[in-house]
Amino acid sequence: MNLAEDLLEQAGHLAKREPRRPRQASLRRAVSAAYYALFHLLTAEAALLLTPNLPLARRADVQRWFDHGEMKKVCQQFRSSSLQKPASLSGLHLSSPLQRVASAFVNLQEARHKADYDIATSWTRISVQQQVALAADAFAAWKQIQGTEEHNIFLLCLLLWKHFEKERP
Amino acid sequence: MNDEEERRRAEELIREVTLPPEIERVEVRAGVDWTGDPALKVTLWVTPALVFNQEKANALNKAAEEVQVKLLESSLSRYPFVTLDQAA
Numbered sequence: 001m002n003l004a005e006d007l008l009e010q011a012g013h014l015a016k017r018e019p020r021r022p023r024q025a026s027l028r029r030a031v032s033a034a035y036y037a038l039f040h041l042l043t044a045e046a047a048l049l050l051t052p053n054l055p056l057a058r059r060a061d062v063q064r065w066f067d068h069g070e071m072k073k074v075c076q077q078f079r080s081s082s083l084q085k086p087a088s089l090s091g092l093h094l095s096s097p098l099q100r101v102a103s104a105f106v107n108l109q110e111a112r113h114k115a116d117y118d119i120a121t122s123w124t125r126i127s128v129q130q131q132v133a134l135a136a137d138a139f140a141a142w143k144q145i146q147g148t149e150e151h152n153i154f155l156l157c158l159l160l161w162k163h164f165e166k167e168r169p
Numbered sequence: 170m171n172d173e174e175e176r177r178r179a180e181e182l183i184r185e186v187t188l189p190p191e192i193e194r195v196e197v198r199a200g201v202d203w204t205g206d207p208a209l210k211v212t213l214w215v216t217p218a219l220v221f222n223q224e225k226a227n228a229l230n231k232a233a234e235e236v237q238v239k240l241l242e243s244s245l246s247r248y249p250f251v252t253l254d255q256a257a
Contacts, residue, residue, distance in 0.1 A: 069204050076248055079241060103237065110250050113203035126215055128227070130253045133230045 004044060007037035008135055015128045027123040028115040034135040035112035036106055039068070041142060046155040050108060054105060072109050074161045075102040078154060089164065097141035098150050104138035107131070171197040175245055179209050182239050188232050191219050199247060211236060215255045229253050239252040 014030035017023070040063075047054075047062035054062065078094060079102040111131045114121060145151045157164060170178065176199045183195055194214040202208040213233055219225065233251045240249035 072204065077212060103241075106248065107237075110202050110208075111252070117203075124255045124257075126219075126221065126226070126253050126255045129226055129239075130230055131235060135227065 002035050002040075004041035004139075007033045007040060008132075008139060011037060011132045011135060015125065015132045018165055022125050022128075024123060025119075027125065027128045030109050030128050031108075031115035031123065031131045032099070034132045035108040038101075038108055038135050038138050039066075040070075042066075042071070042101075042105070042155065042158060046158055047132075049152060049155050050159070059073065068109060070161065071158050072106055074157050075105040078102040078157070078159070079106065089157075092150060092153055095145060095148075095150060097144040098154060100141040101138045102154075104134045104141075105158075170246070172240065173245055175199055175209065178243070179211065179240055179245060179249070182243055182245075183211070183236055186232070186235050186239050187234075188213070189228050191215050191225065191229065192232060202248065202250070209245065209247040209249040211245065211249055211251045213253050215253055217256045219255065222247070 011030045011033035014026045014033060017026045043063040043066045044059070046066070047059040051059055051062050079099050108131060115123065142151075176197050179197045183197070183222055188195075192213045193216045196212040196214065198210045198212075200210050213229070213236065215229060230246070230253070233253055237249050237251040240251075
């Protein structure tokens with residue numbers, strides 16, 4: 001398994017630990033792992049798309065080009081019912097699986113921030129399992145669109161959205 | 170729409186969604202996400218008596234997704250975050 005799949009499995013494991021009284025540490029790490037599972041899935045594939053001839057270690061450097069906040073903005077655009085498409089994306093069809101991936105990314109990122117930094121809030125198992133299920137659903141949806149035009153364009157937009165935005169009428 | 174109008178509109182839209190009986194209360198708050206962008210924080214409160222199993226979890230996750238889609242497809246300007254929670 002790759003890192004993204006390992007993280008998703010770890011998230012599921014942590015979400016089910018301590019069946020009677022789950023520890024906040026386990027629940028919070030589960031949410032964080034669920035987010036990073038999807039983050040690594042997307043950025044690893046984007047790095048491969050951009051730099052297919054680089055060795056794996058160098059591609060890891062490319063993954064660092066991606067900014068969490070910018071990725072969230074792109075995902076919100078793709079999930080919106082009124083995506084303002086730049087001219088070069090005007091014919092792009094946004095499928096339901098892609099929108100599920102985009103939506104899951106936005107939700108998971110917000111949850112991850114709360115899990116890692118908002119220690120005043122307690123997590124419950126049900127809320128954590130929702131986040132893990134979101135990540136798992138995003139992985140399944142992502143497989144459905146692999147190799148498609150929207151898959152490639154979405155990955156490029158995660159890094160280059162600002163440049164696409166310049167094309168807006 | 171101001172914060173309160175947007176919150177009330179969200180509540181109206183959520184009432185149009187058929188929610189599972191295990192969801193006993195819906196809470197909608199206008200706020201910001203971690204980047205400071207305007208957001209709607211929707212919490213679907215699940216009854217504390219719920220005996221949890223995978224089938225129930227799937228149904229509740231589906232309900233949360235339906236609520237989010239309903240809000241995303243509306244004219245609301247804030248991005249909706251829909252979470253499940255359960256009172257201790």
